[in-house]
Amino acid sequence: MKGRKLVEKKVTEFCQELASESPAPGGGSVAALSGALAASLASMVCRLTVSKKKFTAVEEEMRVVMEGADTVRQTLLKLVEEDTQAYEAVMDAYKLPKGTSDERAARERAVQDALKKATGVPLEVAKQATAVLGFALRAAQRGNPNAVTDAGVCALVARAAVEGAILNVKVNLESIEDEGMVAETRRVSEKIRSRAAELADKVGAEVAAKIGA
Secondary structure: OOOOOHHHOOHHHHHHHHOOOOOOOOHHHHHHHHHHHHHHHHHHHHHHHHOOHHHHHHHHHHHHHHHHHHHHHHHHHHHHHHHHHHHHHHHHHHOOOOOOHHHHHHHHHHHHHHHHHHHHHHHHHHHHHHHHHHHHHHHHHHOOHHHHHHHHHHHHHHHHHHHHHHHHHHHHHOOOOOHHHHHHHHHHHHHHHHHHHHHHHHHHHHHHHHHOO
């Protein structure tokens, strides 16, 4: 990754880089960016609520949700960069010399360390995107009903971010030798997926009820 940060590029530039033969940025960064976009939608619904006098009763609640979504958006944008950096670190570790037994041992340690870090990034993306689903639910329930479908899209995109991030966690776990870390990460991942699915279903039901679908 050279030059400007991914998140500082134009949408067209980012998509062009994503479409290139380079493996990074890839699905992990896309999952993080998806989460950030979803968080942006949650914030938008809140702002369309607090700006209207008729929603004064929920203004304080929506401001809390808005601030939370704004914070998570910034975190996820950082994770867009971190995911690509983590992938590149893994590739760099694999390129280390392995001509002697000492070199092979050092290379293996470096690879394992890099893989663990590369697993931690998408796991954090999944956690943050699940938080976005919580914001989407509150926005759908209490926000401006004219923007309820935006809350619905927020939930759909956030759930995709969770699922995409977990895929990246799983593929990295396949190469990690620390069985205890692998088992715990799998447990946490499934817990996140379950919670994300629950929240997404609730948002979907809320949206359907309000638009008569």
